[in-house]
């Protein structure tokens with residue numbers, strides 16, 4: 001296991017107007033599971049491929065345990081990579097696929113065999129060693145790809161959206177399995193996804209990317225609970241953005257003043273966001289700050305219902321709460337739990 | 347307006363289909379039936395069952411000698427044409443080329459499919475004669491490599507275009523050098539396509555008459571041409587026997603392609 | 616971070632550099648094609664512009680179009696061009712009809728039967744050209760199966776001559792080209808949502824209307840490539856016309872054989888080769904352009 005450092009990594013593809021990766025600097029501590037999260041096209045894969053040695057940066061350096069590997073070929077970096085398409089070798093059995101990296105490292109058959117069976121045990125595929133990839137289910141193929149990357153004891157495990165082709169149920173069970181395996185081996189992992197729930201489930205650390213740059217870098221709790229920018233907030237499922245002014249430790253929006261301890265970076269003219277799940281509706285004015293409006297829409301969705309309230313300014317906010325029997329047209333009050341309120345620069 | 351299928355339309359549909367199948371299969375069935383005919387002329391219905399014409403065909407030196415030539419020629423042409431074709435397909439698919447150049451290269455490499463066989467043969471004969479080269483084997487091999495080349499290029503190119511680049515990248519990250527990646531991953535993955543092209547090229551070469559007719563000489567002939575010249579003066583069932591054996595050979599080749607590649611996909615595009 | 620302490624990998628063996636462009640791999644094949652196909656064909660075409668002279672294949676003599684004038688001024692010569700065109704045209708039309716019918720048979724077949732039907736449709740391609748032709752001789756000969764059958768039924772009094780006529784050539788060509796046509800059309804049919812013809816039937820369209828108004832227009836691309844392939848294969852076919860049409864089948868290809876192997880007037884023969892190639896290219900480009908225009912309207916949607 002190793003620490004990986006990216007310094008000022010930049011990549012401009014020929015013919016592109018803006019860089020795909022725009023000066024990314026990042027330290028991935030030994031044994032941590034770090035996820036690059038961001039919308040499609042934000043440069044996650046490009047960054048991973050530079051770390052793996054499959055693509056050459058225009059600028060910047062990659063260090064593994066302090067050693068500069070920027071100009072080292074992929075074959076010599078000792079990296080385990082799981083590809084989005086899995087890239088299992090179709091003409092090799094499961095065991096041969098897993099043994100490939102060991103063979104390339106010059107290990108003899110006798111040395112390879114125990115390592116291959118241990119890797120296959122780890123992903124619970126020992127009984128399928130002699131099958132070919134096309135004879136396996138999607139989840140089993142996934143495990144082979146993982147075993148193939150892990151068996152070489154890589155200094156870092158790199159995974160590029162490995163679960164994006166799986167259906168929801170399988171994806172969730174694979175996430176749990178990946179969590180179990182990486183934590184039990186204490187491996188350093190770099191994971192890429194555009195799915196925020198997946199990132200929250202798996203990671204010790206999430207790096208949110210946007211247009212080739214790092215938007216925010218922190219623990220899942222920090223990223224979800226305290227998004228620093230509107231982009232991160234929206235990406236983590238926040239909505240109900242309203243213009244606001246910050247006055248010391250208070251926020252004023254829609255004529256209401258709310259107490260909030262804020263980051264120093266929030267300017268006077270700012271935005272607030274209200275997490276829909278942290279809102280509650282009532283007919284009577286509650287204690288503390290609340291917004292008054294007319295219930296425009298009520299949609300029953302099972303466990304929760306979605307209520308859209310039109311404020312006097314014409315802006316709309318949406319609340320998701322358990323069904324509370326309110327009818328459209330009613331005059332309602334919207335209040336919020338303190339951690340549902342966030343403020344950012346515009 | 348018609349609803350469902352009336353008994354009449356169903357009858358006509360089946361009868362029509364049957365006639366079409368008869369048309370497709372009649373000459374093949376006739377060859378096989380005549381080949382086991384005991385009589386001396388290709389009569390219908392046959393006068394009893396006998397395999398003697400197979401014996402006659404196999405003991406005719408004109409057939410056996412030219413069959414050996416044809417096998418050797420097809421094998422040599424495939425052995426030369428396959429690496430040439432695979433290399434060219436790699437160059438077209440992987441070379442960093444403008445798309446216009448790529449399209450042009452592809453068209454040029456597939457052009458032997460468009461140029462009539464007899465033109466290939468006659469052009470080669472004239473050109474080699476002008477250059478003072480009059481060896482029949484040299485002419486035949488050059489002409490037949492030309493026949494094999496486009497089939498190998500076509501299947502290899504199709505397979506390369508569907509090739510997942512991540513396969514090679516995976517091999518790299520696992521420590522494989524460029525050479526190891528080529529020999530242990532890329533070529534094995536392409537093998538079914540290359541094999542299909544090579545087998546098809548072999549069959550085309552073995553079966554060719556149009557290109558070879560100008561390239562043979564009085565001492566070197568190929569099986570199809572030997573049969574053709576035999577047919578001009580004889581009509582006995584030994585031609586049926588040798589034809590039946592050819593049917594068996596081609597069928598075996600076709601089954602091999604079907605196994606490794608899928609025949610319909612191969613003939614489709 | 617101790618970025619200062621760095622060990623830069625030496626450029627060389629392990630260095631990360633983009634793989635060299637393997638475009639040069641086309642070179643051996645290109646050289647081969649140039650010397651074995653392009654140069655010989657070009658040479659032959661140039662030879663057609665030299666004065667006719669028996670046995671001469673060198674480039675001596677003045678440039679002239681005399682050979683072309685000779686070809687187009689004598690009915691005996693230019694009739695081969697006309698005959699090649701109409702035999703190929705008729706072959707193509709008949710192949711289209713039969714190929715379409717067979718494609719529909721495959722398309723509507725139960726999945727369990729489909730494999731067998733495809734095999735039957737492909738069978739002519741799987742059989743050596745001489746074997747196939749010999750089979751047709753047995754079927755179509757003066758004392759062949761067909762004549763015996765018709766005589767037996769009393770439909771004819773004496774055998775009709777089929778072998779060594781244009782009819783035999785057309786039968787032989789249709790037989791071997793039908794698989795190409797059927798596969799081309801099938802490729803287009805397979806792209807049609809099976810609900811489309813059904814939907815048309817629920818709107819009251821009859822079977823014929825479904826065929827002509829829906830299936831045929833939607834299969835124009837397949838039909839066009841089938842027509843192209845079959846027509847160009849027909850005009851360039853040699854063995855079938857030579858064997859089934861007899862030595863004087865009157866097709867351009869058999870005439871080429873005569874010029875080069877019997878008359879030995881290679882420079883005049885070169886005219887025929889040039890015309891055959893020009894014809895092939897013309898047909899290919901015309902039909903492809905036509906198909907592109909016809910499908911451009913709806914395929915971009």
Ligand SMILES: Nc1ncnc2c1ncn2[C@@H]1O[C@H](COP(=O)(O)OP(=O)(O)O)[C@@H](O)[C@H]1O
Nearest residue numbers: 013014016020039040041042043044045046047
């Ligand atoms: N090989 C390439 N050539 C040119 N542009 C590329 C290439 N790979 C990626 N890009 C571009 O770089 C940007 C980032 O792509 P990528 O890293 O794949 O994003 P992500 O993985 O976050 O979806 C995109 O705009 C993409 O179009």
Ligand SMILES: [Mg+2]
Nearest residue numbers: 044045046161
């Ligand atoms: Mg990506």
